Amino acid sequence: MNDERGQVGGVARLLPWAGPEGKPCYLLGGAEGGLISRMADDAERVQLEMAGELLAHATDLLADSRATPPQLRYLLARMAESLTDVRRIAVSRGVQTLP
Incomplete structure (x- = not known):
């Protein structure tokens, strides 16, 4: 069964940076x-601190x-x-979904 990200089985984590052409990674x-x-956790921590x-x-x-x-x-x-960064983190943590 496909999940909302198109992943078949398993879990996909939205990373706190964009891929080529600004697409989700x-x-x-x-x-x-x-x-x-761990790199993603660190990046999210920095992004949230910078937002504050x-x-x-x-x-x-x-x-x-x-x-x-x-x-x-x-x-x-x-x-x-x-x-944009904070929203991506919220999506990654399951608080919100991408449109």
């Missing part, structure tokens, strides 16, 4: 605690009445990247 049948799995730091920066910048449109656009671009 999966670890197929990898043992939990294996090298790639970016959120704190956004709070500060949005409270600053002197913030310029280019600064706000840059912040929004980084927030979009971070949200």
